[in-house]
Amino acid sequence: xxxxxxxxxHGKAFIAFLTxxxxxxxxxxxxxRAAAANGADLIELGxxxxxxxxxxxxxxxxxxRALQGGVTTDKIFALVEELRKDVTIPLVFMxxxxxxxxxxxxxxxxxxxxxxxxxxxxxxxxxxxxxxxAAPCRTHGLDFISLIAPTSxxxxxxxxxxxxxxLYLVSSLGVTGTxxxxxxxxxxxxxxxxxxxxxxxxxxxxxSTPEQAGQMAQLADGVIVxxxxxxxxxxxxxxxxxxxxxxVKSMKEAMKE
Amino acid sequence: MTNPKGRxxxxxxxxxxxxxxxxxxxxxxxxxHYKNDPEFNRELQELLNEYAGRPSRxxxxxxxxxxxxxxxxxxKREDLNHTGAHKINNVLGQALLAxxxxxxxxxxxxxxxxxxxxxxxxxxxxxxxxxxxxxxEDTVRQALNVYRMRLLGATVVPVTTGTATLKDAVSExxxxxxxxxxxxxxCLGSVMGPxxxxxxxxxxxxxxxxxxxxxxxxxxxxxxxxxxACVGGGSNAIGxxxxxxxxxxxxxxxxxAAGRGIDTFETAATVNTGRLGIFHGMKSYFCQDEYGQIAPxxxxxxxxxxxGIGPEHAHLHDIGRAEYVPVTDDEAVDAFEYLARTxxxxxxxxxxxxxxxxxxxxxxxxxxxxxxxxxxxxGDKDCAAIARYRGExxxx
Numbered sequence: 001x002x003x004x005x006x007x008x009x010h011g012k013a014f015i016a017f018l019t020x021x022x023x024x025x026x027x028x029x030x031x032x033r034a035a036a037a038n039g040a041d042l043i044e045l046g047x048x049x050x051x052x053x054x055x056x057x058x059x060x061x062x063x064x065r066a067l068q069g070g071v072t073t074d075k076i077f078a079l080v081e082e083l084r085k086d087v088t089i090p091l092v093f094m095x096x097x098x099x100x101x102x103x104x105x106x107x108x109x110x111x112x113x114x115x116x117x118x119x120x121x122x123x124x125x126x127x128x129x130x131x132x133x134a135a136p137c138r139t140h141g142l143d144f145i146s147l148i149a150p151t152s153x154x155x156x157x158x159x160x161x162x163x164x165x166x167l168y169l170v171s172s173l174g175v176t177g178t179x180x181x182x183x184x185x186x187x188x189x190x191x192x193x194x195x196x197x198x199x200x201x202x203x204x205x206x207x208s209t210p211e212q213a214g215q216m217a218q219l220a221d222g223v224i225v226x227x228x229x230x231x232x233x234x235x236x237x238x239x240x241x242x243x244x245x246x247x248v249k250s251m252k253e254a255m256k257e
Numbered sequence: 258m259t260n261p262k263g264r265x266x267x268x269x270x271x272x273x274x275x276x277x278x279x280x281x282x283x284x285x286x287x288x289x290h291y292k293n294d295p296e297f298n299r300e301l302q303e304l305l306n307e308y309a310g311r312p313s314r315x316x317x318x319x320x321x322x323x324x325x326x327x328x329x330x331x332x333k334r335e336d337l338n339h340t341g342a343h344k345i346n347n348v349l350g351q352a353l354l355a356x357x358x359x360x361x362x363x364x365x366x367x368x369x370x371x372x373x374x375x376x377x378x379x380x381x382x383x384x385x386x387x388x389x390x391x392x393x394e395d396t397v398r399q400a401l402n403v404y405r406m407r408l409l410g411a412t413v414v415p416v417t418t419g420t421a422t423l424k425d426a427v428s429e430x431x432x433x434x435x436x437x438x439x440x441x442x443x444c445l446g447s448v449m450g451p452x453x454x455x456x457x458x459x460x461x462x463x464x465x466x467x468x469x470x471x472x473x474x475x476x477x478x479x480x481x482x483x484x485x486a487c488v489g490g491g492s493n494a495i496g497x498x499x500x501x502x503x504x505x506x507x508x509x510x511x512x513x514a515a516g517r518g519i520d521t522f523e524t525a526a527t528v529n530t531g532r533l534g535i536f537h538g539m540k541s542y543f544c545q546d547e548y549g550q551i552a553p554x555x556x557x558x559x560x561x562x563x564x565g566i567g568p569e570h571a572h573l574h575d576i577g578r579a580e581y582v583p584v585t586d587d588e589a590v591d592a593f594e595y596l597a598r599t600x601x602x603x604x605x606x607x608x609x610x611x612x613x614x615x616x617x618x619x620x621x622x623x624x625x626x627x628x629x630x631x632x633x634x635x636g637d638k639d640c641a642a643i644a645r646y647r648g649e650x651x652x653x
Binding site: 049050051053054056060067072073074096097098099100101102103123124125126127128129146147148149150151152153155159170173174175 | 262270271272273274275276277278279280418419424425428431432435436437438532533534535536537538543545547548549550551
């Protein structure tokens with residue numbers, strides 16, 4: 001077991017996502033440090049992909065900006081190595097299967113472990129295909145994090161039983177992006193998860209306001225926020241880290257109530 | 258050929274978000290049920306024959322044969338189908354299946370617009386709602402098809418992300434499907450995407466090779482020596498190959514769009530320039546950079562302008578059963594004009610890629626050999642673009 005579990009040791013976990021290299025790697029590093037300093041318990045580092053089919057317009061835009069800025073998988077490994085000098089919270093990569101596969105799955109995971117990454121999320125690798133990645137993850141000591149969707153239904157038990165690190169519960173149908181309302185019956189999905197695993201469960205997709213974070217924290221062990229943070233990066237660029245720090249602090253506060 | 262989990266050798270699979278998994282499982286179960294259902298097959302056969310105009314002709318191209326001075330050339334006339342291309346074969350099958358599953362809405366991606374037109378047509382016929390995603394770039398290249406889809410009652414959504422071509426239309430259709438599953442069927446247009454699509458689309462297109470075999474046996478009493486078809490995702494090609502795969506003496510040749518040449522970046526020749534990857538739900542060959550970023554591909558043909566190839570083709574390439582050859586824009590345009598002048602048949606620019614390679618191959622074969630070219634679609638939609646390619650100032 002990796003240290004991902006420790007992210008859930010201090011109450012409800014706040015998990016922040018950002019796309020590496022948007023607008024540049026120096027800003028990414030500053031944003032990660034600002035989020036960690038203000039209470040983020042785990043950070044998902046997005047490795048950009050040319051065709052991110054699970055993302056809405058906000059994160060698609062971030063992927064495009066990052067790639068146009070010249071970021072590569074190797075530069076992101078170097079970024080994590082540098083971050084690990086002082087950032088101690090768990091870090092996981094979030095990217096698409098082809099980014100890992102084309103690098104050489106074993107070579108990618110070996111390098112990820114070496115620089116201090118704790119797990120990986122691949123939204124285009126469902127339960128049926130996961131062993132191609134989950135087995136080499138175990139070899140290298142990384143957690144392969146599985147997702148559960150509002151449509152998972154009878155699949156929840158099998159996915160939960162084999163879950164590692166934490167379970168990523170997708171709040172809504174569709175792609176990533178902020179939503180004014182979440183209508184899925186998340187309570188019963190979380191209950192189905194709990195019946196099958198001790199692994200913590202965090203809710204993501206569509207969460208942006210402290211009010212939503214507070215509601216979701218009542219239901220699960222953690223809250224994942226991506227698009228709202230990526231929007232701050234798009235809006236403030238190199239000045240975004242201080243705004244991200246303040247935002248993370250407000251979200252974390254709301255989750256304590 | 259399909260292994261468990263929809264594998265063709267190492268290719269295929271189901272690399273899609275968890276949100277869609279139950280939808281593809283439901284589709285697979287429905288397909289497994291209905292493909293053996295006599296009533297479903299009777300209805301589909303009736304649509305194919307009475308509505309789409311099947312069987313399509315296998316035409317002996319006598320002038321072309323004489324002119325090229327080699328193999329006897331037959332043209333499989335998918336261009337004569339209703340809506341003008343092979344796409345209708347698959348669409349009628351999927352739309353009927355979707356209807357049986359209780360779906361009321363079809364979504365589709367389209368490149369050249371032929372699959373979008375076919376889907377809009379089936380939706381109109383079966384009383385279903387239809388939304389077609391089409392790259393912004395392609396809505397300009399194929400403006401007439403955009404109008405045809407709208408005329409048929411479909412909504413056309415221009416896709417501006419990425420390269421604004423076929424791959425982006427597929428991505429956007431997938432995104433739409435994840436947001437609305439319960440009433441919506443994603444009518445995928447080629448032998449690509451996650452299992453069970455490559456198998457379903459192949460089975461519905463296999464009517465092409467079944468007919469070629471029957472028609473040629475009736476006319477010549479023998480099998481062809483070679484079958485040539487164009488390949489983007491590869492649906493007309495797999496349809497043309499399928500019933501010959503076990504007849505090892507029949508050469509199967511897929512013609513990829515080389516664009517400005519396979520030694521340039523402006524190409525869409527996946528087998529010739531790509532490498533193994535995972536994208537759009539499947540493991541197969543893709544044009545990509547060293548970090549796995551999907552390459553912006555190029556071809557004069559909107560229908561072949563795709564950075565990947567269906568997983569069964571990737572497997573047929575691996576085992577050496579089929580050959581995949583590159584054909585440039587210039588060669589395809591020459592063949593487009595050649596077939597028009599020689600046989601009075603204007604092929605789709607996609608199909609012209611197959612004609613172009615056949616023009617090179619036929620003279621190397623003997624006069625007692627037989628070459629079949631699949632004319633996957635008609636070229637009316639391409640006339641304005643080809644005229645412009647030749648420097649004529651013509652607008653639709």
